[in-house]
Amino acid sequence: MGEFGGFAGVSRLIKFIHKYGAPKRFYRLAGRLVPWFAGVTALLFVVGLYLGLYWAPPDYQQGDAYRIMFVHVPNAWMSMMAYVIMASFAATGYIWNVRLADIMAKATAPLGASFTLTALVTGSLWGKPMWGTWWVWDARLTSELILFFLYVGYMALQASIDDPRRAAHASAILAIVGVVNIPIIHYSVYWWHTLHQPASLTLTSQPKIYITMLIPLIIMSLAFMFFYFTMLLVRVRSEILVREQRTDWVRKLVRSKR
Amino acid sequence: MTFSTFSQFLAMGGFAFYVWSAYGFAALVVLINVVQPIIHNRKVWRTLRRDLDRAEEDE
Amino acid sequence: MKGGLLSAMVAVFTRELLVFWRRSTEVMTALVFFVIVTTLFPLAVGPERHELMLMAPGVLWVAALLATTLSLNHLFASDYQDGSLEQLLVSPYPLSALVFAKIAAHWVLTGLPLALLSPLLAVQMALPTKAIGTLVGSLLLGTPILSLIGAVPAALTLGVRGGGVLVSLLVLPLYTPVLIFGAEAVAASAGQGFASVAHLSLLGAFLAVVVSFAPWASSAALRVSLD
């Protein structure tokens, strides 16, 4: 830790993290934020679903099947974003010993895995009418599958270590190694794909995406993003209670809500 | 107007099965992700209360 | 001081070789596994030479991946149990350098013999003679990557329940680029199409990235596991 103390800016940042990252403070803050985030999520989902399923005109090539894009693409985006977020939280927790960041990383993993799983299943459901089979070794689907394995590995490692601090730090190193590797995995899979199926149709490689498709896509992406933040806060709140159960403030809280 | 009738909307231009399965699966995953943390949270509170009761009995 | 570090690294390296030489069964296990797995494939898919040739690069590379994964458990486990790993952590030299020496020894004991043995199995799998050079070359470039990346999960799972299976779960997804570049290189030189040089240089670039990153990551992992 000493090696980072030298930079005044960084150390001020760390002080800030330690102050507002105190689990007790964050527990209250998150409790107040959850309803608002949930409301925004619900609103975005209603609008996005209406626009995506009803308002947007059918695609001239794919007909109405392309509407699967509005769940597939946001989930694929979120699956990758969640991994990067998870690795950043994990690294923060590991390097500066910030417990809240450990907890955030742990809470992100199952959500990220869900996004990945949804992206895989909806991709397969989209592929069937387009390619005629349930599974094609398409570059995006393949790297999504490997990403799913990475999430599973992260969660398995977390689950198999009892000491919460060691579990957090060990999985943090795994996440960092994963995040360095993901671009390489991605690149290698695309490289491999172009070697074997040079002329195949990629689901989202249309020459242009119309504005009528873009608007629902963006709104659905925002919806899934806010959904992620909402559920992150909910999960983090329970995890804080578990990890702080020996502290006075949790005892007081439990006593007051009996 | 993209669809003129409700049944046309349900038919999704002949891709009903794929479109509705995809949205259904996504909805299911979202639902599980909402319900599971809530159940977990209840369990946490139950154990916390029980542990506190035990600790106070000891005193 | 430089000479001190180097001689410490050499000491770790040679000691590792000596220890493994004295319990040679563990080295042999991975190698025999490699041989048996590749032998099972013709039995499963039939002895048709053309079919075998098409599959050979993939089969040989997947078998190499699995054999290395199997051997990762020996990398730190016994040192962890007898406490010499703990001693390594309080040595007056950078841990990542000493870990690098250990990984190098691991490669000499698993990756290198595997690469040297592969021509025999390539003949078994009906791989054309002109591709055998590329096979050995790709294994020589690729197996160090496997040892280096594998050291991180091996260190993370020390003393963890279900450690052995967990290592393969954690490490195999990270191995995909090696598998792709390695197997494609062999396939390219077996067929007429692309030159295998492109794949081999990608493999080399990946090795460069991993050499600079993995020793640091695995020493950090060891510090966490022994905390």
Added chain:
Amino acid sequence: MTGHSLFSVRGLACARGDRTLFAGLSLQLDAGEALHVRGPNGLGKTTLLRALCGLSRPLRGDVRWRGERTSDLAEEFAAEVAYVGHLNGVQGELTAAENLERAVRVFARGQDAALGVAAALDRVGLARLATKPARHLSQGQKRRLALARLLVLRRPLWILDEPFTALDVAAVASLSSLIGEHMAGGGLALIVSHQAFELPGIRDFDLAHFCKARS
């Protein structure tokens, strides 16, 4: 940084998992001094020793060697410490002599070995077993081999975790006199032990003093 002890610890706090074991721990140690750390099981004596020699990361606190933070010194500090933990760090496949030779090459940094391997083995009474693979040694003999490491490396600070386990009466006495010589030569020692041993000039250090009353 004058006026500091050679080895000083201030405000140290350590945790196991999410439970804080002790906090606000301070101690001072100067050349020729030794500390006998006491306390019932589970207080964190081993954790304390591991934190002091840099094996585990403390929650808070300031550990200084010659006035500088040990975390900044890193390997420089490691070159001053000899640690013998619960585990012996003895490799079963190597002979007793090979184990020590390896320790010299991997751990002695620059400086000459204080004692030759043969002399060190003789001192701990393992001279006859020098060429025997270490896995054939008894528990007590392995322990003595681990302690022989202290002799082949010239380190001012000894951190010993239950060094007397598995040792017979004669070996306990011999180790005590070894530590005595180390202190007389200006060395420092931190010892965790449940076993009684006689060592003139050693101070007691009660860890329980820094632990919160546990629920």
